[in-house]
Amino acid sequence: xxxxxxxxxxxxxxxxxxxxxxxxxxxxxxxxxxxxxxxxxxxxxxxxxxxxxxxxxxxxxxxxxxxxxxxxxxxxxxxxxxxxxxxxxxxxxxxxxxxxxxxxxxxxxxxxxxxxxxxxxxxxxxxxxxxxxxxxxxxxxxxxxxxxxxxxxxxxxxxxxxxxxxxxxxxxxxxxxxxxxxxxxxxxxxxxxxxxxxxxxxxxxxxxxxxxxxxxxxxxxxxxxxxxxxxxxxxxxxxxxxxxxxxxxxxxxxxxxxxxxxxxxxxxxxxxxxxxxxxxxxxxxxxxxxxxxxxxxxxxxxxxxxxxxxxxxxxxxxxxxxxxxxxxxxxxxxxxxxxxxxxxxxxxxxxxxxxxxxxxxxxxxxxxxxxxxxxxxxxxxxxxxxxxxxxxxxxxxxxxxxxxxxxxxxxxxxxxxxxxxxxxxxxxxxxxxxxxxxxxxxxxxxxxxxxxxxxxxxxxxxxxxxxxxxxxxxxxxxxxxxxxxxxxxxxxxxxxxxx
Numbered sequence: 001x002x003x004x005x006x007x008x009x010x011x012x013x014x015x016x017x018x019x020x021x022x023x024x025x026x027x028x029x030x031x032x033x034x035x036x037x038x039x040x041x042x043x044x045x046x047x048x049x050x051x052x053x054x055x056x057x058x059x060x061x062x063x064x065x066x067x068x069x070x071x072x073x074x075x076x077x078x079x080x081x082x083x084x085x086x087x088x089x090x091x092x093x094x095x096x097x098x099x100x101x102x103x104x105x106x107x108x109x110x111x112x113x114x115x116x117x118x119x120x121x122x123x124x125x126x127x128x129x130x131x132x133x134x135x136x137x138x139x140x141x142x143x144x145x146x147x148x149x150x151x152x153x154x155x156x157x158x159x160x161x162x163x164x165x166x167x168x169x170x171x172x173x174x175x176x177x178x179x180x181x182x183x184x185x186x187x188x189x190x191x192x193x194x195x196x197x198x199x200x201x202x203x204x205x206x207x208x209x210x211x212x213x214x215x216x217x218x219x220x221x222x223x224x225x226x227x228x229x230x231x232x233x234x235x236x237x238x239x240x241x242x243x244x245x246x247x248x249x250x251x252x253x254x255x256x257x258x259x260x261x262x263x264x265x266x267x268x269x270x271x272x273x274x275x276x277x278x279x280x281x282x283x284x285x286x287x288x289x290x291x292x293x294x295x296x297x298x299x300x301x302x303x304x305x306x307x308x309x310x311x312x313x314x315x316x317x318x319x320x321x322x323x324x325x326x327x328x329x330x331x332x333x334x335x336x337x338x339x340x341x342x343x344x345x346x347x348x349x350x351x352x353x354x355x356x357x358x359x360x361x362x363x364x365x366x367x368x369x370x371x372x373x374x375x376x377x378x379x380x381x382x383x384x385x386x387x388x389x390x391x392x393x394x395x396x397x398x399x400x401x402x403x404x405x406x407x408x409x410x411x412x413x414x415x416x417x418x419x420x421x422x423x424x425x426x427x428x429x430x431x432x433x434x435x436x437x438x439x440x441x442x443x444x445x446x447x448x449x450x451x452x453x454x455x456x457x458x459x460x461x462x463x464x465x466x467x468x469x470x471x472x473x474x475x476x477x478x479x480x481x482x483x484x485x486x487x488x489x490x491x492x493x494x495x496x497x498x499x
Contacts, residue, residue: 004149004328011332012164015339018180019168041266043182045273048257050185051344052084053281056409058188058334059141062317063310064230065288066295069213069220071231073285075471079241080248081282085275087246088254092267094428096258106348107252107420108356114427115435118360123439125356127419127446128252131345133412135394138345141311142338143398148315149331158395165339166391169346180343184336189277191333192284198321199290213292220292230469240475247478250420251413253341253348291317349390354383411453414474418445421482426489433489441485448477 064072098114108128112121139161146157168180203209213220219227224237231237249255257274258267291313299316302309318330359379363369422441426433449470452459456467466472 003325004331007328007332008150008335011336014183015164015180016168018183039260041261041269042273044257044260044266044270045275046182046185046189046277047260047344048254048270048274049277049281050182050188051253051257051341052278053188053284053341056137056141057281057284059145059314059338060137060311060409061285062288062291063313065285066291066313067310068225068228068231069217069289070223071225071228071237073288074223075231075237075241076285077282079238080245081279083242083245084248085245085278087249088275089271091249091255091424091428092258092271093264095255095424096261096264096267098428100259100262106352106355107250107256107424108352110256111420111423111427112356115423115433115438117435120423120435120439121356122360123442124420124423125352125360127416127442128349128352128356130412130416131251131253131349132390132393134409135342135345135349135390136397137409138338138342139394140398142335142342144309144311145315145331145334145338148319149328149335155399158398161335161339161342162391162395165342166346166387169343169350169387180339184339185277187333187336189280191330192280194326194330195287195318195321196283199287199294202290202293209289209293213289216292228466230466232466233464235475236466236469236472240469240471243475243478244414244417244471247414247417247421247474250417250424251348252352253344255424256348287317288313290321294320346387346390350383350386351379353386355379358382358386410470411450414470415446415449418449418474418477418482419443421445421478422485422489425482425486429486430489432492434492437485437489437492441481444481444485445477448481449474452476 061076064076095110098110108121108124111124112118139158142161143154143157146152146161147154150157152160202212206212210221217227219225224233225231257270261267261270295313295316297308299320300309300312301307302312314334315331318334319327321327322330359375359382362378363375419442422445423433423438426438450473452467452473453470456463456465456473460467465476
């Protein structure tokens with residue numbers, strides 16, 4: 001325990017220093033939101049990968065592989081990775097060009113400028129609040145690790161996590177996010193290699209790796225798991241994985257990374273670094289297979305409630321697989337993994353809520369219009385207030401966390417992503433796009449996703465679709481609303497040139 005505290009305090013000290021360096025580079029709201037375009041592509045690439053490979057990848061998703069087997073792995077790792085990387089390549093270059101031309105600071109700001117509608121930007125500022133669900137997922141996952149690693153209570157763990165990350169983001173915004181993510185991402189890459197290598201010996205013991213898993217349950221090695229309540233069909237595993245992976249690029253803290261650099265050449269370089277790191281990170285949920293052979297089910301029972309907690313899988317695997325000192329070191333990096341995404345989401349949440357929601361509403365009802373400079377100064381102040389409010393909300397929810405943190409986070413984030421797909425794809429690809437069509441498509445996608453998730457099983461009991469999987473409901477929403485709208489937009493508009 002002493003070693004754990006020493007390492008964690010060293011990590012906190014290093015991160016705090018980087019947050020202070022970010023503070024010294026942050027002069028105004030623009031630099032707080034997206035920096036000044038002076039970041040090295042390799043740094044942005046590692047920041048991207050660290051932002052994507054969050055507590056879900058490092059802590060939560062191995063539990064889904066432990067429970068659902070190969071089907072869960074193919075969905076979370078292969079299908080989502082294919083969709084995500086493909087969409088990232090499709091959108092990043094043109095998104096940066098248009099964002100630079102319009103001086104966009106956030107994704108709703110970009111959309112509002114692209115469609116010449118402050119109300120559309122305001123709508124996406126509200127939709128962006130669904131990201132609070134992902135904040136809860138990350139904070140809840142980090143609390144699990146911290147309780148095991150440092151012997152703290154859930155309440156004290158939450159105070160440290162939320163207070164620390166909110167603090168350095170409060171200071172340095174995007175620069176603090178990028179600088180700390182470079183450190184966190186580098187540590188994450190090292191630990192990913194160590195964890196993946198730790199189970200290699202299992203392939204050569206006791207009659208073979210796959211044979212032993214099949215003895216536990218042969219369906220765990222099925223490409224489609226008929227026993228799974230989440231991954232039991234071709235659509236729920238593969239098609240929905242690719243579609244939702246593509247949609248996840250439309251999260252504000254992901255796509256705006258293209259605005260951190262100032263040229264297409266820099267975008268190309270940052271994507272190379274980012275995608276190579278992501279490929280490695282996406283393999284990490286495979287540790288759930290290692291846990292099947294090394295973690296007894298009784299170790300995954302919550303001491304307080306007596307309930308099975310698949311969210312404990314990665315923590316208990318690392319605890320069983322490594323000596324105490326290495327478990328401690330890896331545990332600190334698992335904390336860093338979650339914080340690396342948490343800070344990016346907090347930056348986007350605070351800047352979007354301040355600039356595109358609060359300031360926009362205030363301007364609508366203000367008797368005296370403010371200048372652009374005054375609006376940005378106000379947004380800078382409001383963004384810090386929003387940070388504190390979001391932190392408090394996450395703390396209160398995590399006092400009694402949802403049973404499945406991964407599902408809770410996915411429901412909100414997937415809703416936010418599917419709503420953004422129609423205007424982003426159409427706005428990037430086509431020169432003239434109907435604003436009314438984009439309003440309709442975005443609202444419909446959001447409605448269909450939530451309607452199917454909460455009521456799909458009752459409305460369509462014989463469909464055979466796994467509505468309990470948010471990836472399925474989000475993918476169906478994309479298929480029936482967003483993608484047709486993009487096709488219609490293309491028919492009515494004109495493909496944007498490369499210049």
